[in-house]
Amino acid sequence: MVRSPYLLSLLLAGSLAAQSSPAPGFRLFAPFGSLDTYLVDTNDVIVHTWHSDHPPIGAYLEDSGALLRPIYTPYLPNVPNIGGVGGGVQRRAFDGSLKWQYLYASNFGWSHHDVATMPNGNILMIVWDRLTAADAFAMGRNPAYQTSNEWNPCAIIEVQQTGLYTGAIVWEWHFMDHTIQDFDPTAPNFGVVGDHPEKLDINFPPEADLRGEWNHINTIDYDPVNDLIVIGSPYQNEFWIIDHSTTTAEAASNTGGNYGKGGGFLYRWGNPQSYRAGTAADQQLFFHHGANFIDEGLPGAGNT
Template sequence: MPAASRTRGRAPRRLDSASTCWTTSISCGRIASARGWPAGAGCVGVLGPRHAQRGLADIMPGGSGGGVQELEWDGTVVWDFTYSNVPGHLQHHDVEMLPNGNVLMIAWEGISAAGATAAGRNPALIQGPTFYPDHIIEVQKTGPTSGAIVWSWHVMDHVIQDFDPTRPDFGVVADHPELLDLNYPLQPASDWNHVNSIDYHAEFDQILLSSHNQNEVWIIDHSTTTVEAAGHTGGNSGKGGDLLYRWG
């Protein structure tokens, strides 16, 4: 199929909790290919006309994925990357292709309830044995089923809290809009942020994230190294991985 005739594929859609999840590729108003995954697949993201999130398990809240597939228009799988090691981490919701061919993915990372409490999370707001904040990984394809994580950003590196004064991240929340309140929203949850979409601005080298549970959109700097992304300095902005902008 000539490249000029291609259009963006339709996002995969789940018809209901008991149905197969389908993704379709559209060209010139006709379906070029269709793929289905079993019920429970987190098929809610598309990288472009040939990329789709692959659902692996229905073990987390809505949007659970666990991997990404790259498909040819005839349905041939050319890349099949898994990022699922529950309770350690699990890819979910959206993905974004970068101009260099790497892929940005949203994922949960599991922290024990004790670890979350040690960070300053109010124990009354921890639901279950594991606390799941979000992180972002950038994956460089290295083979048909493999990839190298070449950059990452973790929400937990950019938090503040006013619950436990003995913790190093204790402070006045209102004075630090670049950080996230570890105890907001004020309701028990294991899936803390539930980031469900990601986009990339190539000119500014910035990433936009949408957090369902914080009811906000965030912009972070992608020009940092992974070490800088874990801190508060570095990158084009000079602010490391702190939030550059938030609205909600």
């Protein structure tokens, strides 16, 4: 599956600074705010264009030749005022005809940023769970850190197409099932943060933005060989790898799945301060915007 940057300017910058021997193949990009997605060759010649009725927040060319686009739905009510907001996903055939449109946009949850295709055709979507500050406080969030009545932690849903405009959520994973904190001893997730690297401290970082956004997950990828998912956050400055082989019930726990850890983090990297295992000097990621598995056949295959 071919990946695309969000912004045309990123591609143009790379094109202008191209090396004398660019990698063979085509480049896919979707200008932010545009209704068109372009496939170009190494001479910057447009070889194919897809038109849509929704602006994109990303674009992927699937192995079948179909175009997968997480889309922005500004016409729906109660759109979150958060960067990367989406609202759904579209799949279009190579000829541009609509093969599927699925919206995930309500007062309970909203899709954003990135998606990933699975070999069975299902889609992994990053979504916000639209909660309240009271929900966060009940799980040990320090009220001194909260500046909003909103609380929008991230989650992952796997969606199976059931019709042209419908889909079924067949698997899900939620950050709020995997929190730890040492602020409120009456909360159910109270514990020693440093003893639980498989969980995320609900009070790290202390600040959440004015919209109650805690994670801002903006990238997701799937490893079909090992049945793993990687996601990354520029707020925690980390990426995490989790097990997808679990059931939804197991994904909410710390048992089950191929690795026996349920939905707990199998691996994390970027900022050990977040689990009390280092200092600022140990931080490796700084507001990153990408974490992907390296595909077979590419240099570094199997790594992240």
